[in-house]
Every structure is written in structure tokens, then in C-alpha cells.
Amino acid sequence: MTTTNIPVVKGPSSGSYFDWRSWLFWFLMAVWSIPLLWLVSMSLRFNEDILSRFEVIPSRISFRGYTEFFTDPLWYGSFINSLSYTTMNMVLSVAVALPAAYAFSRYTFSGDKHLFFWLLTNRMAPAAVFLLPFYQMYQAVGLFDTTYAVALAHMLFNVPLAVWILEGFMSGVPKQLDEIAEIDGYKFGRFFLTIFIPMIRAGIGVTMFFTFMFSWVELLIARTLTGPAAMPLAVQMSTTSTAAGLDWALLSAAGVIAIVPGVIVIWFVRNYIAKGFALGRV
Amino acid sequence: MLAKRKNNRAWLLVLPVVIVVAFTAIIPIMTVANYSVQDVFSPTNRLYMGLDFFRQIATDPAIVDAFMRNLTFSTQILLIEIPLGIFIARLMPREGWKAAAALVIVAIPLVIPWNVVGVTWRILARPDVGLLGVGINQFRPFDIGNTPADAWFTMVAMDVWHWTPLVTLLVYAGLRSIPQAYYQAASIDAASPWSVFRFVELPKLRRVLMIALLLRFMDSFMIYAEPYILTGGGPGTSTQVMSILLSVLAVIQFDLGKAAAFSLIYFLFIQVFSFVFFTVLTLDERPGPTKASAKKQKVREREIRATATEGGNS
Numbered sequence: 001m002t003t004t005n006i007p008v009v010k011g012p013s014s015g016s017y018f019d020w021r022s023w024l025f026w027f028l029m030a031v032w033s034i035p036l037l038w039l040v041s042m043s044l045r046f047n048e049d050i051l052s053r054f055e056v057i058p059s060r061i062s063f064r065g066y067t068e069f070f071t072d073p074l075w076y077g078s079f080i081n082s083l084s085y086t087t088m089n090m091v092l093s094v095a096v097a098l099p100a101a102y103a104f105s106r107y108t109f110s111g112d113k114h115l116f117f118w119l120l121t122n123r124m125a126p127a128a129v130f131l132l133p134f135y136q137m138y139q140a141v142g143l144f145d146t147t148y149a150v151a152l153a154h155m156l157f158n159v160p161l162a163v164w165i166l167e168g169f170m171s172g173v174p175k176q177l178d179e180i181a182e183i184d185g186y187k188f189g190r191f192f193l194t195i196f197i198p199m200i201r202a203g204i205g206v207t208m209f210f211t212f213m214f215s216w217v218e219l220l221i222a223r224t225l226t227g228p229a230a231m232p233l234a235v236q237m238s239t240t241s242t243a244a245g246l247d248w249a250l251l252s253a254a255g256v257i258a259i260v261p262g263v264i265v266i267w268f269v270r271n272y273i274a275k276g277f278a279l280g281r282v
Numbered sequence: 283m284l285a286k287r288k289n290n291r292a293w294l295l296v297l298p299v300v301i302v303v304a305f306t307a308i309i310p311i312m313t314v315a316n317y318s319v320q321d322v323f324s325p326t327n328r329l330y331m332g333l334d335f336f337r338q339i340a341t342d343p344a345i346v347d348a349f350m351r352n353l354t355f356s357t358q359i360l361l362i363e364i365p366l367g368i369f370i371a372r373l374m375p376r377e378g379w380k381a382a383a384a385l386v387i388v389a390i391p392l393v394i395p396w397n398v399v400g401v402t403w404r405i406l407a408r409p410d411v412g413l414l415g416v417g418i419n420q421f422r423p424f425d426i427g428n429t430p431a432d433a434w435f436t437m438v439a440m441d442v443w444h445w446t447p448l449v450t451l452l453v454y455a456g457l458r459s460i461p462q463a464y465y466q467a468a469s470i471d472a473a474s475p476w477s478v479f480r481f482v483e484l485p486k487l488r489r490v491l492m493i494a495l496l497l498r499f500m501d502s503f504m505i506y507a508e509p510y511i512l513t514g515g516g517p518g519t520s521t522q523v524m525s526i527l528l529s530v531l532a533v534i535q536f537d538l539g540k541a542a543a544f545s546l547i548y549f550l551f552i553q554v555f556s557f558v559f560f561t562v563l564t565l566d567e568r569p570g571p572t573k574a575s576a577k578k579q580k581v582r583e584r585e586i587r588a589t590a591t592e593g594g595n596s
Contacts (some may be wrong), residue, residue, distance in 0.1 A: 024373055130306075240494065
């Protein structure tokens, strides 16, 4: 990429005394945030207010949704379930993908291109196709309704993703490094663990964030593979109807809580975000 | 850069991934293929059906309708999201803390769990208490639960809100990689903003736009959680897309053969599409003077020549 340090003419976004582009952008972002602000506002209101009158700014505020979320074992339990399978999945996916990504970035071998493409297609397969076999497979091996089942099943799309992102980062490390290490008498295992992995730790971080994210947002597989014992937050949220109808405040509070991990994640990966999502949503 | 070494022992490093994906992808797909050709009454009692299930699928109006719904939906959201994404990306600040803040804010919809997107819009579109529902109700009657057109509108609006940021981010990344020299050349030529966009930016964005287009098409073709939470596919079957229909067939009606045949066709469709996707993506990366790189070279030469003559004239 060429970079010039002469700031003679900048990109199209600067140069005029009234920066209407900037104003328009922040205005659009304000419009974009309306649905989320509405969700937050709903989570802070009383259920009887929600159903009885329409108001943009709540006249009185209640934190009942949030307190109920963190005191009801069904709710915080489902939050913990979700966290536990996403974490397991993240660790497993990255561990399995590391050597494979190294192989793809350093060597050519018989069928490498086909294998890479085949991995990629799994990332693109519709989850709905796998429902039936997953359901039967995990029931047959006795893992149905455990967080392990979801963690393993999500490897379907997260392993290819991890291989792809890691391969990109590894290809950025000069191959001379491997050869010098070899000349210096490093065995492959020691070289890989003590020299190579520390060098691509940024890439590993980015990969972990994205595998976490895509496991966190998935609903269909998680719903199919769990029952009452390992119910994820996403599923718990779709079972909020009581005799009195939906508990809107609690549902909104759960929604706000479910967004928090993602928002934390994007701050860390903001520089890699376009690439991660391009690959991640394949 | 050194060339990659040929070494078939690299297969040992790839082996864990192959095993994992075999268990999570190949075996399930084989099970599906197995179910699609036989009617299973019990583990010991099954009847070979041949291609009967596939014939049923091709003529089932519910499935054909769902397919058409997916196509309409994909076309509509692409027509909105691609131009809107380009528009927003060109407005985004490029430098300083504002650029970082803008990136994070734009990306927020992408990291929301898909069911929460559904819940958010369900709350927003309630005709009695939701901001959008009540807002539209001021002008014309709006009822997402009973009027198919309203449910469809909300589904499209929700997808635009959810996924336009992806297009924006990709285009933004593409814009950032355009060298300043191009803009300088354009400003020397006194190019209008429109011709800067048309002749400088758009050709450079070809690749990211291709990615955005294909990603959005495939994603919208597999959409499940958002419309499922929003309306459950209703009212009636007006927003019942293929994934929703398939999950009903497979898990609720437990119609194994039909669901399996449907799955296979669905799967193959996406596979063919991803093949096209992969080919397009790697077109520029192939070694040697490919058509694309030769063309690029020619364009570059022409640009240099053009800049030189322009400079001489003025």
C-alpha cells in the first residue's frame, strides 16, 4: 500500500468550512441507535406502564428487569450457560485451527486448495440443514442438553473461520523466521510454541474474539441441542411469556445484557473489524 | 518472500481440523442424504423411497413459496443495503478518535445476538406501545401481527438496520486503501465529487463490493433467527423463509425424509454459490498475469499518461 505524507489534498471527507458530511453521518448514527435506545428505555420501565401508555421518555424508572435477571437462577443460569459454551468453543476452535493455519500458510501439499475451499463451504452452510442430524447425533452419544454439545456443534462454522483468520496473520510473518529457527536447532514443537505463537498473539486475540462472537449470536443450533438443563440465554429469552403475557421489561433487560459482551469485544478488535466480519459472515 | 515449500507431512498439522469438521459436517450431511431416500418408521423398519421426497419438495407449494420469499427478500435488501452502505461509508470520518468511535458505533448492530435483534424490533414495531408501530400508526394503520405487508416491511427494515453496517465497514476498509495520490490527481483535474466517486473510488471498490454483495446475498438466503423472533413466520406464512420452514419440518413435524431432501437441495444451492464466491474472490490472487491484473496494469498506465498530459496542458 502506498502512503504519502504530503497532506496537499485529503480524501473526500474534509476541506469545507461547514463539515456537512460529518453532521449527516452523526445524524444517521443517531437514527441508527433509536432501536437500541428504545430497548434500553423499555428495560427501565414498569410493565404496567409499558402496556398502558405510550411514552418516549419514561416518567418513572424501575430496575426490576435487571434485578430479576440477576436473582432468578433460570436467567443468570442461562447467561452462564451461554458464556460457558462460547468460551469452550472459542478455546477448542483456536487450538485445533492453529496447526492447520500454519500448514496452509507455510506449505503446499496435495489437495491443499481443495481442502481450504471445502472448509470454507462449511462456514457458509445453512445451519438449518444440520438441525436434524445434530439433534440425533448428540442424543445418540448422550450429550444432548449439555453445553458441550453446543460448543462442539458451533465448531462447524468457527473452526473454518479460525483457520482463515489465523492463516492471514501467519502469512504476514516472514518465512525466513522459520528457517533461521531451524538452523539454530529448534525442534518444530518448541519453535511453534515459544517463538511463533507469541509472534502472532494479536491474530490469536482477533480470532478468539470473532469465534466468541459468532458462537454468542447463534440461535438455531443452540436452541435445537439444548433442553431445560443447558438452556442458553437466547432460548430463555424466547420463553418469557407468563400467564399475564410477555414480561417486556425483563425481556428488554435481558436483551441489553446480551448486547454487552459484543460491545466490549468490538472495542478491542476495531482495527480488524472489517476483515473479521467479512470472513466471519461467509 | 520465499516460496511455500511442498511438504505432504503438512497433512498431519491439518488432521485435527479435518477430523473435527468430519464429525460436525460430513457425518451429518451423510445422515441427511441417507434420510432423503428412505422413509424411516423405526430403526429396523424402513422403506426405500428413491427420489420420491425430492419430487415432493419440487412440487410442494409451501417450499416453492418460501424459496420465492427468500429471493424477493434478498433482492430487496441488496437494493437498499449496498447503496446505503456506500453512502454511509463515504461520510465516515477518516482520522483521529472520531474515526475509531465511528467504527465502533457502526459495528454495534453486527455484534448483537440475532434473537435480540428480533426482540428489539418486535418491541419497536408493536402497534400499541412500540415507537415505530405507534409512529406509523399516526399516518396509516400499522399492525405487524395481522397485516402481511407490515410484517414484511418490518423484516426488511430490520435487516437493513442489522446488516447495512457490514457493507459500510467493508466499503470503508476499501476506501481507506485508496492512495491519496489518486485524490490528488483528481483534484488537479478539477474532477467533480461525482466523477471522483465514479472514476476513482468505484473501480477500486469493485472487490469489496463483490464480497459485500455475495455475503449479504447468502446471509439473507439463510436468515432464520430475526424473522422467527419477530413474527414466527407469520402472519399466516407471509414471512416464512426457507430456514424457518425447514426447522418446522425437521424438528416440529419430524417429517424426516422430506426435511432431509429439502436440506440437501438447500445445501447444494449454497455450495454452488460459495464456489462462485470463492472463484471470484481468488481471481486477483492467482499467480501470473491474470486477466484482472493485466487490466489493472493497463488502467494504471492510462491514468499516469492522462495525468502527465493534463499537467502539460495547464
